[in-house]
Amino acid sequence: xxxxxxxxxxxxxxxxxxxxxxxxxxxxxxxxxxxxxxxxxxxxxxxxxxxxxxxxxxxxxxxxxxxxxxxxxxxxxxxxxxxxxxxxxxxxxxxxxxxxxxxxxxxxxxxxxxxxxxxxxxxxxxxxxxxxxxxxxxxxxxxxxxxxxxxxxxxxxxxxxxxxxxxxxxxxxxxxxxxxxxxxxxxxxxxxxxxxxxxxxxxxxxxxxxxxxxxxxxxxxxxxxxxxxxxxxxxxxxxxxxxxxxxxxxxxxxxxxxxxxxxxxxxxxxxxxxxxxxxxxxxxxxxxxxxxxxxxxxxxxxxxxxxxxxxxxxxxxxxxxxxxxxxxxxxxxxxxxxxxxxxxxxxxxxxxxxxxxxxxxxxxxxxxxxxxxxxxxxxxxxxxxxxxxxxxxxxxxxxxxxxxxxxxxxxxxxxxxxxxxxxxxxxxxxxxxxxxxxxxxxxxxxxxxxxxxxxxxxxxxxxxxxxxxxxxxxxxxxxxxxxxxxxxxxxxxxxxxxxxxxxxxxxxxxxxxxxxxxxxxxxxxxxxxxxxxxxxxx
Amino acid sequence: xxxxxxxxxxxxxxxxxxxxxxxxxxxxxxxxxxxxxxxxxxxxxxxxxxxxxxxxxxxxxxxxxxxxxxxxxxxxxxxxxxxxxxxxxxxxxxxxxxxxxxxxxxxxxxxxxxxxxxxxxxxxxx
Numbered sequence: 001x002x003x004x005x006x007x008x009x010x011x012x013x014x015x016x017x018x019x020x021x022x023x024x025x026x027x028x029x030x031x032x033x034x035x036x037x038x039x040x041x042x043x044x045x046x047x048x049x050x051x052x053x054x055x056x057x058x059x060x061x062x063x064x065x066x067x068x069x070x071x072x073x074x075x076x077x078x079x080x081x082x083x084x085x086x087x088x089x090x091x092x093x094x095x096x097x098x099x100x101x102x103x104x105x106x107x108x109x110x111x112x113x114x115x116x117x118x119x120x121x122x123x124x125x126x127x128x129x130x131x132x133x134x135x136x137x138x139x140x141x142x143x144x145x146x147x148x149x150x151x152x153x154x155x156x157x158x159x160x161x162x163x164x165x166x167x168x169x170x171x172x173x174x175x176x177x178x179x180x181x182x183x184x185x186x187x188x189x190x191x192x193x194x195x196x197x198x199x200x201x202x203x204x205x206x207x208x209x210x211x212x213x214x215x216x217x218x219x220x221x222x223x224x225x226x227x228x229x230x231x232x233x234x235x236x237x238x239x240x241x242x243x244x245x246x247x248x249x250x251x252x253x254x255x256x257x258x259x260x261x262x263x264x265x266x267x268x269x270x271x272x273x274x275x276x277x278x279x280x281x282x283x284x285x286x287x288x289x290x291x292x293x294x295x296x297x298x299x300x301x302x303x304x305x306x307x308x309x310x311x312x313x314x315x316x317x318x319x320x321x322x323x324x325x326x327x328x329x330x331x332x333x334x335x336x337x338x339x340x341x342x343x344x345x346x347x348x349x350x351x352x353x354x355x356x357x358x359x360x361x362x363x364x365x366x367x368x369x370x371x372x373x374x375x376x377x378x379x380x381x382x383x384x385x386x387x388x389x390x391x392x393x394x395x396x397x398x399x400x401x402x403x404x405x406x407x408x409x410x411x412x413x414x415x416x417x418x419x420x421x422x423x424x425x426x427x428x429x430x431x432x433x434x435x436x437x438x439x440x441x442x443x444x445x446x447x448x449x450x451x452x453x454x455x456x457x458x459x460x461x462x463x464x465x466x467x468x469x470x471x472x473x474x475x476x477x478x479x480x481x482x483x484x485x486x487x488x489x490x491x492x493x494x495x496x497x498x499x500x501x502x503x504x505x506x507x508x509x510x511x512x513x514x515x516x517x518x519x520x521x522x523x524x525x526x527x528x529x530x531x532x533x534x535x536x537x538x
Numbered sequence: 539x540x541x542x543x544x545x546x547x548x549x550x551x552x553x554x555x556x557x558x559x560x561x562x563x564x565x566x567x568x569x570x571x572x573x574x575x576x577x578x579x580x581x582x583x584x585x586x587x588x589x590x591x592x593x594x595x596x597x598x599x600x601x602x603x604x605x606x607x608x609x610x611x612x613x614x615x616x617x618x619x620x621x622x623x624x625x626x627x628x629x630x631x632x633x634x635x636x637x638x639x640x641x642x643x644x645x646x647x648x649x650x651x652x653x654x655x656x657x658x659x660x661x662x663x664x
Contacts, residue, residue: 134623141630148637152644160645161657164563167638171570172558174634178577178627185620186584 003052004061007078009045010086010129013038014122021115031114035097038118042125043090050083050490059493060507062131070509071195075131077508080494081340082128084487085263088344089128091476092255092351093121099355099469100248102362102462108154116153120146120252127260131508133181133191136264140177140228144170147257150249151241159244166241173227180221187211194508197271197501204276205520218273218280222265222287229261231325232291232298235318239302242314247361248469250310251354254317255347262324262343270331270498275524285526288329293422296322300429309357309367309437313350316393316433319426320346326419327408332530335411337495341488342404345392345480349400352389352473356382359466360441369437373444381467383442385474390434392477395427400480403488414533499527543583550576563645563652567638574631578624585620 017038021031053059065074078086097117104113123143130136148170152163185191188199188211203210227234238258242250269275274284299319306312324346327339357367359382364372376383388399395401405427412420480487497503500523506514514522521528550572557569646652649660 157648160648161660168570175573175577179580182581182584
C-alpha cells in the first residue's frame, strides 16, 4: 500500500469522530472512548510515520487529492515539520481531553463538547498538513469556529463579556487572510506552497525582481499569522480569552492555537515570503527580530506582575511565543530546528501546567495565589507534576525547555546577540514567575479554606482523569527532555527542509520541476551565511 | 470595469471600517460582515487578469490551460479559481456570521447590554 495515502487519516479520523459526536451526543461514555481513541490513533500514526521517515529518502510524503496534478489540485504534505507538530498536538489534545472528563460535567459534555474538540483537531491537523495557502485559510476557519464554541462553552456571564473580542479579532484577521490569499494568487498565479517557493526561488536564481507589492503582501500575512500566534503588538486578546474558558479547554488552546499561527509563519516565511534576497526579507527579518524581543520580555513581565495562576500561565504563553519568533527571525536551518523543538515542548509543557492549574483550582476552589497554599502536603503527586512541568518551562538542564532555548540562543549569539540576551533575561524572569506559583501554592502554609457552596464538593475519584491527563503530558515532557536526541534529529531535518526548499518543491511538484534551475543553490542568504560560519568554526 | 470594482471595494472597506469604530456590538458585527464582502470583491477584481509565471505555459488562467482552445481568445476566459475561492469564503463567512449573531443574542440576554464600554468594564471588575 502506498504509505502517503495514510496521511489523509489525520484529517478523516477527527472529522469522522466529530460527525459521530453530533449523532451520539447523549452517549457521553461512548463519545469519551471514541474521542480518546481518535486522538490516540492520530498521535500513534504521526509517531509511526515519523519513525518510518527517518530512513526515507526525502522525508516528505505527499498526497494529491483526487489525483489532480500538484499546482492545480489540493496537495496534502506530511514532512518533518508537520509530523512533529501533529504528534505533539494529538498528544496534547489527548491529555486535555482526558482531563476534561473531570472538569466538564457530563451534562455539559452532552452539549456538543466532544464534536467540538474533534473538529478543533480536524482544523489543526488540516492546517499542519495542507500544501496551499487557501486551504490553510479554510483550516484556520474550521479551527477557529470550533474554538469559538469551546471558548463560550458553558455560557457564563463572564465568558460572554469576553468572547466577542476573540471572535471579532479573529474575524478581521481571517478577512485580511482572504485578501492576502487573493493577492498572492493575483500576483503569482498560484497558491500552492511548493509552487510559490519555486516562483520565489526562480526569481532569486534568475536575478529578477518579485512582483510589486510582494513585500506589502508579506507584511499583511505576517499580521494575520502574528495575530493568531499572539506575537508582540498583536497579543492583547490572549490573556482575557484564556482566562475565561474552562481550564481543560484553556490548556488545549494554550497548547494548540498560538502554535498554529507560528507554524503558518514557519511554513510560509522561510520558504516563500522571506526567502532569498528579496525586499520582503529585508523588511520582515528585522520586524520579526524586534517583535521577538518585545514578545519575550513584555510577556514575561506581564506574567510576573499577575497574581493568579491562570493569568500568569496565560500571559506566559506570549513570552514563550517570543522564543519561537526568535528562532524564526534568525531563519537559519539550526534556528528553525530549535524553534520547532521549542514549539512542541512548549505545547506539551504549557498544557500540562494548565491541567495542573485545573487540579489546584479543584483543591483550593480558586486560582488566586493569596488564597491557596499548603498543597505540597495535601497532594505531593500534583506538586511533583507541576514542578517538572514548571522547570521544563523555565528550561533547567535535563528538562525539555533547556534544549529548545539552548539551540535558539546559541544560534542567535553570532548574528543577533541582543536577542539572545533578552532570551536569557526572560528565562530568569520565567523562573521567578514559576517560583511564585510554587511558593504560594505549594510551600506556603495552608490558607483559610474557601467555603464551597453546599452540594458542590466533587465526588471522590472524579479527579482521576485529570491526574491521568496531566501525567500523560508530563511523561511526554520528560521524554522530550531525556530523549531530545531523536526528536532533534527530526527537527534538524525539518529545519533543513525549510531553509532549503528544494526537497519540498520536488516532492510536491515532481522531480523535474526544478530542472530549469539545475544546480543552483536555493538556500536563503541567512542560511548560507550561517553555513559559512559553521564551516569557519569547527 | 476594473475602476468601478475598485471604487466598490474602496467604498465597502470605508463603510465597514466606519461601522467597526462604533461602540455598539451590533454595528461592529455589521462592519465585520461588510469587510468580508469587501475582501471577496477585491478578489473578483483580481481575477480578471490572470498571470502565470511559467513561460512554457500560456499566459492565462492556470486551470484552463490544460484544455485551452486556441480558437477562443484568452481575453474572453475568466479564471474560475478566484471564484472558487470566493465561494468558499462566502460559505465560511455565512457560518461565522450565524455564529456571531447568535453569540450577540446570548451576550445581550446574559448581560443585558451590547455596548462595548459596559462589557469591557464588567470584564475588569470580575
